Amino acid sequence: MAELVFFSGTMDCGKSTLALQMDHNHAARGRRGLIFTKHDRAGESVLSSRLGLSTSALEVEDDLDFWDAIVGQATNGLRVDYLICDEAQFYTPEQVEQLARLVDEMGVDVYAFGITADFRTALFPGSRRMIELADRVQVLQVEALCWCGQRATHNARVIDGVMVVEGEQVVVGDTASTDAGVVEYEVLCRRHYMRRMTSAAARAASPSAEVLPFDLDLCPLPVVPTPARGA
Numbered sequence: 001m002a003e004l005v006f007f008s009g010t011m012d013c014g015k016s017t018l019a020l021q022m023d024h025n026h027a028a029r030g031r032r033g034l035i036f037t038k039h040d041r042a043g044e045s046v047l048s049s050r051l052g053l054s055t056s057a058l059e060v061e062d063d064l065d066f067w068d069a070i071v072g073q074a075t076n077g078l079r080v081d082y083l084i085c086d087e088a089q090f091y092t093p094e095q096v097e098q099l100a101r102l103v104d105e106m107g108v109d110v111y112a113f114g115i116t117a118d119f120r121t122a123l124f125p126g127s128r129r130m131i132e133l134a135d136r137v138q139v140l141q142v143e144a145l146c147w148c149g150q151r152a153t154h155n156a157r158v159i160d161g162v163m164v165v166e167g168e169q170v171v172v173g174d175t176a177s178t179d180a181g182v183v184e185y186e187v188l189c190r191r192h193y194m195r196r197m198t199s200a201a202a203r204a205a206s207p208s209a210e211v212l213p214f215d216l217d218l219c220p221l222p223v224v225p226t227p228a229r230g231a
């Protein structure tokens with residue numbers, strides 16, 4: 001039975017890499033698929049992974065109707081077994097509903113990939129609808145890590161070096177220049193998200209026992225007292 005699966009996680013946890021792998025594996029078994037994305041950081045009509053792999057893709061515009069597009073393909077005799085849908089957080093809720101309909105009425109498998117929440121911890125509208133409709137929401141196995149070593153669960157936005165919690169929901173890319181300044185993202189655990197403690201803020205606040213266990217200069221090994229003889 002066809003499925004709508006939402007592969008989800010923070011930024012930088014390997015979603016696009018998995019999207020490319022899933023396409024490769026299904027295509028290798030003779031299945032016919034189409035690859036969609038929206039606002040990939042590498043540009044229009046491309047699905048790219050930070051590991052360096054990329055492929056051409058169909059850019060999802062707000063007025064794209066997935067149902068019409070795939071039914072149109074089938075009417076022209078082009079079989080579609082599955083869809084790869086990257087950056088699905090940017091899709092409209094209506095487009096997510098069209099994807100669910102393709103699963104139920106056309107038997108097309110839909111593998112969607114995206115972050116759930118924005119830099120304010122609010123769900124993206126597309127992700128919300130995915131969570132509401134998907135047969136399965138699968139959290140990626142590769143854990144993105146906060147600077148403290150804990151699993152990263154939140155996406156922080158940093159403008160000119162300072163974490164912000166207000167602004168436009170969509171600012172594409174790992175690093176982008178806007179009127180507001182240089183926008184970057186950093187994944188954090190909830191504790192450090194809540195404390196607005198990015199890696200740079202932690203470095204500025206060091207020395208502290210909990211800061212940057214990966215950086216020995218900032219986190220000297222603890223001195224373990226030698227037990228007294230005969231103790």
Ligand SMILES: Nc1ncnc2c1ncn2[C@@H]1O[C@H](COP(=O)(O)OP(=O)(O)O)[C@@H](O)[C@H]1O
Pocket residue numbers: 010011012013014015016017018048049050051142144
């Ligand atoms: N130089 C590297 N060597 C090994 N793995 C890397 C390297 N650069 C990035 N990665 C892996 O790629 C992941 C990001 O992949 P990507 O598919 O672009 O993530 P996402 O789409 O979730 O933002 C990182 O979590 C890391 O595991």
Ligand SMILES: Cc1cn([C@H]2C[C@H](O)[C@@H](COP(=O)(O)O)O2)c(=O)[nH]c1=O
Pocket residue numbers: 010011012015016039040041114115117118119120155156157169170171172173174185
């Ligand atoms: C948190 C957050 C992210 N974005 C953008 C930034 C990136 O272009 C994508 C996420 O891509 P990835 O492959 O998962 O790294 O989303 C945004 O526009 N708004 C946000 O709040």
